[in-house]
Amino acid sequence: MNADKKEKPPPDPELQRRIQELIRYKGGGYNEAIVADIIENALKLLTDVADRGDVRVIQIANRELRYAFRLFAPYAHVRKVAVFGSARTAPHKPEYKQAVEFGRKIAAAGYMVITGAGPGIMQAAHEGAGSEMSFGANIRLPWEQNPNPVIREDAKLVTFKYFFTRKLIFIRHADAVVLFPGGFGTLDEGYEALTLMQTGKSQLMPLVLIDRPGGTYWKTWDRHVRDHLLRDELISPEDLNLYQITDNVDEAVRIITRFYRNFHSTRFVKDLFVIRLKHPPSDTALAALNEDFADIITGPPIQRIPPTPEEQEDRDHLELHRIAFGFNRRDYGRLRQMIDVLNSL
Missing domain, CATH: 3.30.1370 (Ribosomal Protein S8; Chain: A, domain 1)
Structure with a gap:
C-alpha cells in the first residue's frame, strides 16, 4: 500500500511538544511543519529499520540534498543548463571544442552551466562558461572522477556519494539538458531526463543532443529509437518531440533560448x-x-x-x-x- 494512503496513527502530543521545543531551541526557520514531520519520521528509524547500512543511505542522502539545495539557493533566479558527455573526450577532439564553444555561448546568453565536474566534456563546458557561471556536481568514484581545475576551488562545487541524489540535483535545478556523445553515464542521464519529462515528474525543458559536425552518434541513437521503440509502439510518436538533435552549437543555444521566449x-x-x-x-x-x-x-x-x-x-x-x-x-x-x-x- 502507498505510504501516503495508509491511515496515520493519532499524533503523540508529548512527542509533538518536544519536537516543537527542539525547533524553537534551534531558533526556528523555514517550513517548520515539514521539518517537524522529517524529525518525527527520522525517529521512527529507531524501530522501523534495523539494518545500519539502510539507515546510512537515508542519513547521507538527507545530508547531501540539504547541502546541495543550500548551495544552489542563491542562484535560483538564474536559468541553468545541465551538460553531459564523456569524461574521456580529449581536448583535441571536435566534441571537446564544441563543448567549450557551447559553454561560452550559453553563458553569454545568461545561463549557468551544471556539469559532473570531471574531465572531458564536463571540463570543456566549464572552460567555456568560466567558473563564475559554472556549477559542479561531482561524484566520488574509485577512479577518474576528480574535480576539473576550472571548478576545483570554486564554492559552487558539491560532491556526492550517491548517483541518485546527484541526479535529483541535476534535474531539479536544470532548465535545459544538453548531451554530447558519451558512454553509459551520458545515456543514463539522457534516458532519465526523457523519462521524467514523459511521465510529468519534471518540468518540460529543452533536451538537445549535440553531434560533432557531420557526426552520427545521436542520429544513430535516434534511428534505434524510431526503429524499435516507436515502431513497436513502446513509445508514442509525440514523445519524439521531447528531444532535438543538432550538430551546430549555435542552433543548440537557439533551441534553449527560444523555449523560454514566452x-x-x-x-x-x-x-x-x-x-x-x-x-x-x-x-x-x-x-x-x-x-x-x-x-x-x-x-x-x-x-x-x-x-x-x-x-x-x-x-x-x-x-x-x-x-x-x-x-x-x-x-x-x-x-x-x-x-x-x-x-x-
Missing part, C-alpha cells in the same frame, strides 16, 4: 494545469489552442486566469501571466508542442 514554467493546482507566460495569448490564439490541442484537454478549456490562491500563498511568480486547463496528465509530448506554439505567439 514560456516560463508550469504547475498543477489540484486538477488544474497552470502555464506561466511572459505574454498572454489573445482570444483568437486561445480559441486556436483549444481547437488544436483538444485531444489533451479533459475538463476546463484553455483560458486566461489570475494567480491561484495556492500560488498566491507560495508567492509563486505572481508577476507572470497565466493560462490553465484540465490536462490529461499523459501526453507530455503534445504539451511540448503546445509550448512551442505559445513561444511563437
Whole structure:
C-alpha cells in the first residue's frame, strides 16, 4: 500500500511538544511543519529499520540534498543548463571544442552551466562558461572522477556519494539538458531526463543532443529509437518531440533560448494545469489552442486566469501571466508542442 494512503496513527502530543521545543531551541526557520514531520519520521528509524547500512543511505542522502539545495539557493533566479558527455573526450577532439564553444555561448546568453565536474566534456563546458557561471556536481568514484581545475576551488562545487541524489540535483535545478556523445553515464542521464519529462515528474525543458559536425552518434541513437521503440509502439510518436538533435552549437543555444521566449514554467493546482507566460495569448490564439490541442484537454478549456490562491500563498511568480486547463496528465509530448506554439505567439 502507498505510504501516503495508509491511515496515520493519532499524533503523540508529548512527542509533538518536544519536537516543537527542539525547533524553537534551534531558533526556528523555514517550513517548520515539514521539518517537524522529517524529525518525527527520522525517529521512527529507531524501530522501523534495523539494518545500519539502510539507515546510512537515508542519513547521507538527507545530508547531501540539504547541502546541495543550500548551495544552489542563491542562484535560483538564474536559468541553468545541465551538460553531459564523456569524461574521456580529449581536448583535441571536435566534441571537446564544441563543448567549450557551447559553454561560452550559453553563458553569454545568461545561463549557468551544471556539469559532473570531471574531465572531458564536463571540463570543456566549464572552460567555456568560466567558473563564475559554472556549477559542479561531482561524484566520488574509485577512479577518474576528480574535480576539473576550472571548478576545483570554486564554492559552487558539491560532491556526492550517491548517483541518485546527484541526479535529483541535476534535474531539479536544470532548465535545459544538453548531451554530447558519451558512454553509459551520458545515456543514463539522457534516458532519465526523457523519462521524467514523459511521465510529468519534471518540468518540460529543452533536451538537445549535440553531434560533432557531420557526426552520427545521436542520429544513430535516434534511428534505434524510431526503429524499435516507436515502431513497436513502446513509445508514442509525440514523445519524439521531447528531444532535438543538432550538430551546430549555435542552433543548440537557439533551441534553449527560444523555449523560454514566452514560456516560463508550469504547475498543477489540484486538477488544474497552470502555464506561466511572459505574454498572454489573445482570444483568437486561445480559441486556436483549444481547437488544436483538444485531444489533451479533459475538463476546463484553455483560458486566461489570475494567480491561484495556492500560488498566491507560495508567492509563486505572481508577476507572470497565466493560462490553465484540465490536462490529461499523459501526453507530455503534445504539451511540448503546445509550448512551442505559445513561444511563437
